[in-house]
Amino acid sequence: MDNTKVAKYAVYSSIPVAILFLYWKQEFFIRLRQRWLVNYGHKNRNEHNSDDHGEHEHGHDHGHGHGDLDVKLKLFHGLNQLTQSTTRDLKGHELGIRILEIGVGSGANFQFFPDHCQLVTVDPNPYFEQLVTDNLAKFPGVKLERRLICGADDMSEIESASVDVVVATLVFCQVKDVPVVFNEIKRVLVPGGKFYYLDHVASEAGTFRRFCEEVATKSGISRLLFNGVLTRDIGKDIPEAGFSDINQNYDKFRNTRVVYGIATK
Numbered sequence: 288m289d290n291t292k293v294a295k296y297a298v299y300s301s302i303p304v305a306i307l308f309l310y311w312k313q314e315f316f317i318r319l320r321q322r323w324l325v326n327y328g329h330k331n332r333n334e335h336n337s338d339d340h341g342e343h344e345h346g347h348d349h350g351h352g353h354g355d356l357d358v359k360l361k362l363f364h365g366l367n368q369l370t371q372s373t374t375r376d377l378k379g380h381e382l383g384i385r386i387l388e389i390g391v392g393s394g395a396n397f398q399f400f401p402d403h404c405q406l407v408t409v410d411p412n413p414y415f416e417q418l419v420t421d422n423l424a425k426f427p428g429v430k431l432e433r434r435l436i437c438g439a440d441d442m443s444e445i446e447s448a449s450v451d452v453v454v455a456t457l458v459f460c461q462v463k464d465v466p467v468v469f470n471e472i473k474r475v476l477v478p479g480g481k482f483y484y485l486d487h488v489a490s491e492a493g494t495f496r497r498f499c500e501e502v503a504t505k506s507g508i509s510r511l512l513f514n515g516v517l518t519r520d521i522g523k524d525i526p527e528a529g530f531s532d533i534n535q536n537y538d539k540f541r542n543t544r545v546v547y548g549i550a551t552k
Contacts, residue, residue, distance in 0.1 A: 341358035358540045359456075362485050362547045363399035370401060372451050373477045377405065384451035385432070387475060389439045389468075390458035392393070402428035407450065409435045409442060439468045442475060450475045456485040460515040469528040476552040482530065484541070485547035488520040522546035 372384045388396060391408035393415055401408070406429050408419065411492035413436045423431055436446055437463055439455070453472050462468050472482055490496040500517035503509040509517045525533055528550070535548025 291348050293531070317543070321401040331445050336496060348431065358485065358538050358545065358547060359396075361538075362456075362483060363396075365467055365485065366399060366532060367401050367451070369452065369481070372405075373479065374449050374451060375398075376449075377400065377451075380457045382430075383428075385449065386452045386454060387442075387445065387450040387474075389453065390457040390461075394417035396454060396456060397422050397429050399425045400426065404428065405430050405432050407433045407435070407445060407485050409437060409439055409445075411436065411438050412490060421467070439471060442471050445475045448477050451477055451480050453480070453482045455483070458486060459484070459486045459521045460517065465519070465524055466528065467520060468484075473552055478552060482552070483548075483549070484521070484525075485545055486519075487515075487517075487540075488522060488544050488546050489518045490535070490544060522548070525550055 371378070372382070374385055377383075377385055380406055381403070383401055385405040385407065386400055388402060388409045389407065389409045389485055391410045392412070394408075397406075408431070419431075419434070423429060427470050433444075435442070437444070439458065453476060455472075457525040459468070475544055476482065489500055494524070497518075500509075504516050504518045522535055522537065525535065525548070530552060532551040533548060534548075535546055537544060537546050539545070540547075
């Protein structure tokens with residue numbers, strides 16, 4: 288057997304071993320990925336600060352171009368007009384609305400929030416605290432009430448009908464049970480409350496990219512490496528979730544198909 292064949296055999300045989308190792312050390316790699324995201328967020332913020340630009344994005348914490356910002360501007364257009372809370376404890380006060388952000392990441396969505404609002408955050412990554420604190424300092428009108436380190440599928444620490452707005456951007460590719468999260472969102476929202484969402488969706492059927500997404504998802508590689516499912520389209524799931532009104536669109540965000548919209552409880 289020549290050296291070329293030996294090398295090929297070594298490479299091919301190492302692939303299943305590597306996959307088994309990833310499964311065995313799954314929790315370790317989850318923590319490693321969480322720390323990497325935070326380090327990337329710090330690096331990205333410093334680069335943007337040196338160029339006098341703002342930082343952006345949820346738990347993925349990437350920068351964005353003008354096209355990406357346009358999608359966010361379309362999504363959050365009108366949010367600043369929501370100034371009066373209808374929750375039991377805030378109604379009639381001058382504290383503004385209460386916003387729950389799921390997957391807050393570094394807090395890059397704060398720039399779109401009303402000048403006066405109360406904020407509750409949910410994120411399973413415990414290492415984003417400093418980035419969130421730094422971004423809150425840029426937007427003093429956004430007052431952090433609570434920071435919960437948990438997933439969106441169990442937000443039992445948040446009282447029912449206690450939130451005016453729920454925000455979730457680039458989150459649903461990572462959650463384990465989409466219908467359960469929808470139910471939790473509806474539970475915490477006040478009647479008439481708004482759910483602002485933006486998320487990746489699967490590529491067009493029949494494309495090579497869609498084929499790769501299917502392989503990565505079904506093999507479990509996407510969950511191991513990115514903690515995500517690449518074949519979802521919550522734009523098709525939300526109409527079945529029981530919201531009273533839905534206004535949504537499809538667009539491009541970082542050269543990837545996304546759906547964004549506002550659902551009313």
